[in-house]
Amino acid sequence: MTHRTIPCGPGNPLRVVVVGAGAMGQNWLTAVTDEPGTELVGIADLDLDVARRSAAGLGRPDLPVGADAVALAADTDAQALVNVTVPAAHHPVTATALFAGLPVLGEKPVADTLGRALSLAAASEVTGELFMVSQSRRWNRQLFALRGMLEELGAIGTLTTEFFTSPHFGGFREEMAYPLLIDMAIHTFDSARFLLGAEPVSAYCQAYNPPWSWFSGDAAASAVFEMEGGARYVYNGSWCSPGAETSWNGAWRASGEKGSALWDGDNEPVLVADIRPAERPRSPYEGVGGALRVFAESLRTGSTPMGEVHENTMSLAMVEAAVLSARTGQRVLLDDVLDQARAAALREETRSDVRAALAGWPSIRGVLASRHQAPPAAAPA
Numbered sequence: 001m002t003h004r005t006i007p008c009g010p011g012n013p014l015r016v017v018v019v020g021a022g023a024m025g026q027n028w029l030t031a032v033t034d035e036p037g038t039e040l041v042g043i044a045d046l047d048l049d050v051a052r053r054s055a056a057g058l059g060r061p062d063l064p065v066g067a068d069a070v071a072l073a074a075d076t077d078a079q080a081l082v083n084v085t086v087p088a089a090h091h092p093v094t095a096t097a098l099f100a101g102l103p104v105l106g107e108k109p110v111a112d113t114l115g116r117a118l119s120l121a122a123a124s125e126v127t128g129e130l131f132m133v134s135q136s137r138r139w140n141r142q143l144f145a146l147r148g149m150l151e152e153l154g155a156i157g158t159l160t161t162e163f164f165t166s167p168h169f170g171g172f173r174e175e176m177a178y179p180l181l182i183d184m185a186i187h188t189f190d191s192a193r194f195l196l197g198a199e200p201v202s203a204y205c206q207a208y209n210p211p212w213s214w215f216s217g218d219a220a221a222s223a224v225f226e227m228e229g230g231a232r233y234v235y236n237g238s239w240c241s242p243g244a245e246t247s248w249n250g251a252w253r254a255s256g257e258k259g260s261a262l263w264d265g266d267n268e269p270v271l272v273a274d275i276r277p278a279e280r281p282r283s284p285y286e287g288v289g290g291a292l293r294v295f296a297e298s299l300r301t302g303s304t305p306m307g308e309v310h311e312n313t314m315s316l317a318m319v320e321a322a323v324l325s326a327r328t329g330q331r332v333l334l335d336d337v338l339d340q341a342r343a344a345a346l347r348e349e350t351r352s353d354v355r356a357a358l359a360g361w362p363s364i365r366g367v368l369a370s371r372h373q374a375p376p377a378a379a380p381a
């Protein structure tokens with residue numbers, strides 16, 4: 001099954017409303033404005049002053065604004081929505097848009113819970129509208145190069161990430177439970193799935209808060225995931241770690257049959273193996289601008305983009321599995337987490353057509369895997 005296509009391109013740009021004009025929304029407003037294949041036709045935010053200020057900041061004070069994204073999209077003949085609201089608003093805003101006939105490009109995480117993420121995947125099936133999640137740190141040329149190296153190393157035994165930074169955000173991140181796992185580690189977990197080309201089987205995690213932490217919730221975590229095929233993905237991170245800080249992409253090591261590969265997260269990865277380097281795939285696109293371009297191309301061609309909701313949801317499942325393991329002290333099976341999430345979605349979902357789609361999935365893991373897309377073809381470095 002594929003999604004509805006929309007004839008669009010640089011000569012006929014996709015008309016887009018951006019919803020959520022907060023910190024990250026500004027990046028998306030710039031991306032939609034700069035991309036020749038898209039046209040910004042409105043800004044929605046619950047806080048209309050924020051929307052108006054953002055329009056003025058773009059030099060377009062007359063740009064339509066509104067508090068209700070889907071109503072604004074109807075008023076402006078928009079063809080798609082970019083959802084950069086807070087995680088709790090991802091499900092309501094995206095579901096309403098899909099059922100109004102609008103494809104959606106959303107910020108990570110898919111939704112604030114795995115159950116709501118599954119509901120959105122089912123809503124995308126029911127409506128036939130594309131829902132793609134932008135996991136911006138996946139659109140990185142060096143990460144693509146590292147993936148190519150892992151393919152050359154043969155079987156991979158261990159993949160590790162060290163993530164040590166010391167940001168003072170203020171605001172919700174310093175108040176929430178498990179800020180590192182929920183707000184940040186999803187990027188590295190998503191990259192690990194991409195690098196290994198494998199899905200998680202189980203998670204064991206300890207989360208803790210260093211005594212000097214300025215976060216209320218656990219700002220440090222150590223997790224081990226068993227991946228399909230037997231590799232272990234090991235994550236070790238802290239948001240309270242001044243000195244010798246790693247890249248925000250983390251510092252990576254892959255240990256394989258024929259050697260190792262290292263990536264410091266900011267510079268070209270290094271292959272340490274006695275093998276002849278092969279031509280390696282590169283991401284043709286970078287960051288949120290890259291995700292936006294791929295979204296528009298997928299709408300035009302009908303192709304399934306990397307980050308399509310089904311594929312992306314397993315990254316959120318890794319987060320929920322790690323949090324559950326940290327809470328219970330037990331090793332957690334991803335299939336159990338997926339089953340519990342579907343049960344929650346069936347309880348919460350108000351639309352009978354979405355409930356029927358969810359209930360009809362023969363295997364949650366199988367359905368999520370069914371939309372997997374190979375990374376974009378190699379492009380010039």
Ligand SMILES: NC(=O)c1ccc[n+]([C@@H]2O[C@H](COP(=O)([O-])OP(=O)(O)OC[C@H]3O[C@@H](n4cnc5c(N)ncnc54)[C@H](O)[C@@H]3O)[C@@H](O)[C@H]2O)c1
Pocket residue numbers: 019020021022023024025044045046047050067069084085086087089093107108109134135136137
């Ligand atoms: N990819 C990245 O590297 C990255 C970085 C930062 C944030 N993010 C993600 O971007 C999203 C937004 O984060 P942020 O830091 O910009 O948050 P923010 O709080 O700065 O901005 C969110 C905005 O959404 C608006 N909003 C909330 N609910 C709404 C609704 N129902 N309708 C319309 N507007 C609504 C709020 O008024 C606010 O202006 C989050 O999902 C976050 O995880 C991603």
